[in-house]
Amino acid sequence: xxxxxxxxxxxxxxxxxxxxxxxxxxxxxxxxxxxxxxxxxxxxxxxxxxxxxxxxxxxxxxxxxxxxxxxxxxxxxxxxxxxxxxxxxxxxxxxxxxxxxxxxxxxxxxxxxxxxxxxxxxxxxxxxxxxxxxxxxxxxxxxxxxxxxxxxxxxxxxxxxxxxxxxxxxxxxxxxxxxxxxxxxxxxxxxxxxxxxxxxxxxxxxxxxxxxxxxxxxxxxxxxxxxxxxxxxxxxxxxxxxxxxxxxxxxxxxxxxxxxxxxxxxxxxxxxxxxxxxxxxxxxxxxxxxxxxxxxxxxxxxxxxxxxxxxxxxxxxxxxxxxxxxxxxxxxxxxxxxxxxxxxxx
Amino acid sequence: xxxxxxxxxxxxxxxxxxxxxxxxxxxxxxxxxxxxxxxxxxxxxxxxxxxxxxxxxxxxxxxxxxxxxxxxxxxxxxxxxxxxxxxxxxxxxxxxxxxxxxxxxxxxxxxxxxxxxxxxxxxxxxxxxxxxxxxxxxxxxxxxxxxxxxxxxxxxxxxxxxxxxxxxxxxxxxxxxxxxxxxxxxxxxxxxxxxxxxxxxxxxxxxxxxxxxxxxxxxxxxxxxxxxxxxxxxxxxxxxxxxxxxxxxxxxxxxxxxxxxxxxxxxxxxxxxxxxxxxxxxxxxxxxxxxxxxxxxxxxxxxxxxxxx
Amino acid sequence: xxxxxxxxxxxxxxxxxxxxxxxxxxxxxxxxxxxxxxxxxxxxxxxxxxxxxxxxxxxxxxxxxxxxxxxxxxxxxxxxxxxxxxxxxxxxxxxxxxxxxxxxxxxxxxxxxxxxxxxxxxxxxxxxxxxxxxxxxxxxxxxxxxxxxxxxxxxxxxxxxxxxxxxxxxxxxxxxxxxxxxxxxxxxxxxxxxxxxxxxxxxxxxxxxxxxxxxxxxxxxxxxxxxxxxxxxxxxxxxxxxxxxxxxxxxxxxxxxxxxxxxxxxxxxxxxxxxxxxxxxxxxxxxxxxxxxxxxxxxxxxxxxxxxxxxxxxxxxxxxxxxxxxxxxxxxxxxx
Numbered sequence: 008x009x010x011x012x013x014x015x016x017x018x019x020x021x022x023x024x025x026x027x028x029x030x031x032x033x034x035x036x037x038x039x040x041x042x043x044x045x046x047x048x049x050x051x052x053x054x055x056x057x058x059x060x061x062x063x064x065x066x067x068x069x070x071x072x073x074x075x076x077x078x079x080x081x082x083x084x085x086x087x088x089x090x091x092x093x094x095x096x097x098x099x100x101x102x103x104x105x106x107x108x109x110x111x112x113x114x115x116x117x118x119x120x121x122x123x124x125x126x127x128x129x130x131x132x133x134x135x136x137x138x139x140x141x142x143x144x145x146x147x148x149x150x151x152x153x154x155x156x157x158x159x160x161x162x163x164x165x166x167x168x169x170x171x172x173x174x175x176x177x178x179x180x181x182x183x184x185x186x187x188x189x190x191x192x193x194x195x196x197x198x199x200x201x202x203x204x205x206x207x208x209x210x211x212x213x214x215x216x217x218x219x220x221x222x223x224x225x226x227x228x229x230x231x232x233x234x235x236x237x238x239x240x241x242x243x244x245x246x247x248x249x250x251x252x253x254x255x256x257x258x259x260x261x262x263x264x265x266x267x268x269x270x271x272x273x274x275x276x277x278x279x280x281x282x283x284x285x286x287x288x289x290x291x292x293x294x295x296x297x298x299x300x301x302x303x304x305x306x307x308x309x310x311x312x313x314x315x316x317x318x319x320x321x322x323x324x325x326x327x328x329x330x331x332x333x334x335x336x337x338x339x340x341x342x343x344x345x346x347x348x349x350x351x352x353x
Numbered sequence: 354x355x356x357x358x359x360x361x362x363x364x365x366x367x368x369x370x371x372x373x374x375x376x377x378x379x380x381x382x383x384x385x386x387x388x389x390x391x392x393x394x395x396x397x398x399x400x401x402x403x404x405x406x407x408x409x410x411x412x413x414x415x416x417x418x419x420x421x422x423x424x425x426x427x428x429x430x431x432x433x434x435x436x437x438x439x440x441x442x443x444x445x446x447x448x449x450x451x452x453x454x455x456x457x458x459x460x461x462x463x464x465x466x467x468x469x470x471x472x473x474x475x476x477x478x479x480x481x482x483x484x485x486x487x488x489x490x491x492x493x494x495x496x497x498x499x500x501x502x503x504x505x506x507x508x509x510x511x512x513x514x515x516x517x518x519x520x521x522x523x524x525x526x527x528x529x530x531x532x533x534x535x536x537x538x539x540x541x542x543x544x545x546x547x548x549x550x551x552x553x554x555x556x557x558x559x560x561x562x563x564x565x566x567x568x569x570x571x572x573x574x575x576x577x578x579x580x581x582x583x584x585x586x587x588x589x590x591x592x593x594x595x596x597x598x599x600x601x602x603x604x605x606x607x608x609x610x611x612x613x614x615x616x617x618x619x620x621x622x623x624x625x626x627x628x629x630x631x632x633x634x635x636x637x638x639x640x641x642x643x644x645x646x647x648x649x650x651x652x653x654x655x656x657x658x659x660x661x662x
Numbered sequence: 663x664x665x666x667x668x669x670x671x672x673x674x675x676x677x678x679x680x681x682x683x684x685x686x687x688x689x690x691x692x693x694x695x696x697x698x699x700x701x702x703x704x705x706x707x708x709x710x711x712x713x714x715x716x717x718x719x720x721x722x723x724x725x726x727x728x729x730x731x732x733x734x735x736x737x738x739x740x741x742x743x744x745x746x747x748x749x750x751x752x753x754x755x756x757x758x759x760x761x762x763x764x765x766x767x768x769x770x771x772x773x774x775x776x777x778x779x780x781x782x783x784x785x786x787x788x789x790x791x792x793x794x795x796x797x798x799x800x801x802x803x804x805x806x807x808x809x810x811x812x813x814x815x816x817x818x819x820x821x822x823x824x825x826x827x828x829x830x831x832x833x834x835x836x837x838x839x840x841x842x843x844x845x846x847x848x849x850x851x852x853x854x855x856x857x858x859x860x861x862x863x864x865x866x867x868x869x870x871x872x873x874x875x876x877x878x879x880x881x882x883x884x885x886x887x888x889x890x891x892x893x894x895x896x897x898x899x900x901x902x903x904x905x906x907x908x909x910x911x912x913x914x915x916x917x918x919x920x921x922x923x924x925x926x927x928x929x930x931x932x933x934x935x936x937x938x939x940x941x942x943x944x945x946x947x948x949x950x951x952x953x954x955x956x957x958x959x960x961x962x963x964x965x966x967x968x969x970x971x972x973x974x975x976x977x978x979x980x981x982x983x984x985x986x987x988x989x990x991x992x993x994x995x996x997x998x
Binding site for chain 3: 228274276277
């Protein structure tokens with residue numbers, strides 16, 4: 008790993024939700040970082056905490072019920088959890104842009120595309136506030152042109168309902184990039200779209216991110232998309248980061264039994280039948296297993312797995328590729344971090 | 354998961370299993386509902402207000418100092434005495450204790466709300482549900498156009514018209530309010546029902562050939578209970594206001610019976626002469642009742658909200 | 663291929679009137695959701711229909727279930743016309759064809775227990791006293807314990823709900839099951855369990871499946887034959903193996919090239935020379951000629967005007983048919 012300072016650095020972050028009947032211990036001391044210009048994937052299934060992680064970074068989780076008992080989030084070397092409201096607005100406006108799964112919900116149906124785009128550009132930075140109408144319009148047109156939308160002049164005056172799903176998602180991408188963000192987060196950007204349209208949108212997004220050298224986080228449950236679009240992947244299971252590796256390496260040599268099970272479960276275009284998948288279901292967040300959260304479903308579970316939370320082990324791959332996995336099966340590898348026995352205060 | 358093989362007597366095992374699981378389900382649901390409801394302190398305030406009002410109304414003859422004052426009664430010696438002393442809220446122009454009359458007035462208000470809602474909800478819900486399920490057919494057209502006709506007449510004017518054609522008394526004012534109220538339920542339920550009929554579970558029941566009655570009352574209706582209850586709880590306050598309004602106009606509760614609206618109306622004659630308490634206290638009582646039910650209604654809406662807790 | 667046809671769809675059309683235009687003439691605006699579709703299902707096979715939104719794949723399912731009446735064309739089941747009595751389908755036919763819907767959240771009534779849900783199809787023609795045993799038998803068939811019946815859908819995971827939906831479909835002992843995207847709302851780690859259950863049930867109960875999905879990778883592992891649909895029409899039909907190894911229609915190739923894959927071996931299967939372009943046209947305003955011509959990389963002039971016919975890709979393989987002018991016979995049997 009290089010010694011570069013990460014753009015985004017999450018350290019030992021826990022997030023709990025206070026609900027009826029107890030506390031949901033959703034995120035459990037996760038570590039996650041993104042280097043400048045790096046494209047990082049965050050993979051996991053429904054309810055694993057991917058979206059909670061992103062909402063915590065943006066500080067948009069309603070509290071209560073959410074509560075952060077421990078951890079730090081550094082964005083551009085400033086702790087997001089300690090930011091004032093003013094700094095947060097600044098960070099969300101210029102620092103981080105998001106692209107959501109459902110472009111229909113992300114656009115306001117009563118304003119034209121032009122109105123929404125110019126508003127975003129205007130509030131992105133203080134100097135933009137002095138732009139006049141024509142300059143704003145020019146910037147908005149630029150934003151639409153870069154996402155390869157035909158006839159941008161007419162688009163500016165149209166409303167979201169007049170566009171197809173694919174076009175709306177392109178508009179959202181244009182809007183997210185119009186503020187020149189330091190970090191772009193895409194949460195399931197193609198899931199709501201048809202296969203052929205998804206392919207177009209993802210290729211566009213990939214090209215733009217590459218051209219601009221943006222730092223990029225892709226959150227998805229589709230392994231194939233991560234493989235196509237990222238440099239490094241985090242695998243998340245039940246609020247834990249179970250494995251992180253360079254994308255190529257992860258797909259050729261998955262280490263964590265969960266990652267292996269997940270990859271095995273994906274039906275292949277080459278045929279050969281579908282595996283049974285992973286038996287059991289995600290644990291109850293109110294009362295998660297005290298050891299490894301995957302232990303109850305793991306085919307390789309050992310006695311220690313249900314007692315202790317596995318530390319993160321670094322498995323050295325070829326060419327200095329850092330491959331980390333939180334699993335006792337790799338006990339002989341170098342230990343990166345260790346968890347103390349006591350629980351995080353609620 | 355492996356004990357499928359050992360299920361010798363399904364009926365026996367069924368009964369005990371069922372009882373246990375159902376009890377657990379119910380306890381879990383109640384706890385969850387209370388959690389949602391009690392998150393807003395104002396809901397609790399509303400609940401307390403409503404409970405007190407209901408208890409006062411039920412036990413009115415025992416908790417009021419002068420239960421006789423709701424019958425034909427005059428005591429001109431103590432007429433228009435200001436609040437304080439023997440008469441907490443003062444007396445009216447006939448020397449009747451205003452506090453006692455307000456407590457008995459709650460009875461009429463609550464009765465109004467209960468009777469109107471029990472008349473209105475079954476009718477409005479059934480009509481709306483049928484029309485919504487048969488959306489686009491002649492059944493829908495007939496039911497909803499009749500509903501529209503009722504809705505197009507300004508509600509108070511409709512009630513006034515009905516109440517003045519019939520003899521002005523409590524029963525007739527309840528009939529009047531009910532006639533103007535059912536279309537709102539029909540409209541609410543129409544929307545819900547026409548949305549629910551496209552759910553796959555309805556399609557599934559249809560394709561297997563389930564009876565329409567089953568689909569309406571077993572598949573669709575249970576899924577509309579929450580919004581209907583929410584509307585009912587918010588409506589209690591409104592029905593009381595409309596009822597008091599009719600009483601105020603002389604079309605509801607008649608003297609000497611203590612309708613809150615009637616009391617405000619009669620007492621308002623004495624406002625210019627300085628005996629403000631005769632009308633202001635009954636008016637405040639209306640405010641308290643309506644506020645209590647609205648706060649409670651908000652709580653019930655939270656309780657039925659889809660939000661997961 | 664044997665000639666034991668269980669379901670025959672012949673020139674099926676379904677046009678929905680979605681609005682009217684003009685003030686005086688009120689011309690209807692129609693969506694041609696299904697526009698001349700024909701295919702046969704062999705007994706015991708899994709016939710897959712693949713398509714994107716607006717392709718009409720679900721409409722075919724719903725017509726077969728009797729949820730809509732066709733505008734024209736026929737569907738016959740074991741030789742009997744499904745619409746011989748209009749929308750009043752006899753009970754025995756209703757019982758023979760069952761469906762599993764896409765969204766397990768919406769297909770099970772949230773206010774009813776699993777027992778009540780499974781009881782409904784049984785209640786149509788079975789006395790009450792037999793039904794409980796039957797419910798337990800159904801749950802056993804899908805590997806669930808009898809205790810399951812006291813739960814409400816929200817107490818189950820997505821995969822378990824879909825398993826209950828499958829059990830409900832089995833309750834009437836059907837011979838044809840329509841699977842309308844049965845796993846697309848599920849996580850990949852539970853998808854396999856549901857699909858393998860379906861495969862086992864098919865074998866044990868000799869079921870025929872009409873399997874509808876947009877997920878080609880799932881299709882590859884389940885279907886014996888595949889039809890691909892685009893804007894209400896079939897573009898290509900083939901045996902599953904042929905379909906994935908030598909896709910012929912440009913749209914099939916585009917679709918295959920668009921799926922994200924996990925391995926090099928799969929990448930090799932994706933047609934590399936073709937990439938997805940263009941938007942799916944609105945079904946209200948279909949392009950003239952071949953409806954795919956607006957996006958086709960191999961578009962020719964007459965594609966814009968002349969609608970292609972379904973033709974076999976070559977004389978030796980009559981099971982692989984394509985609707986594309988690239989495969990028009992040289993002796994020029996082009997028709998409009």
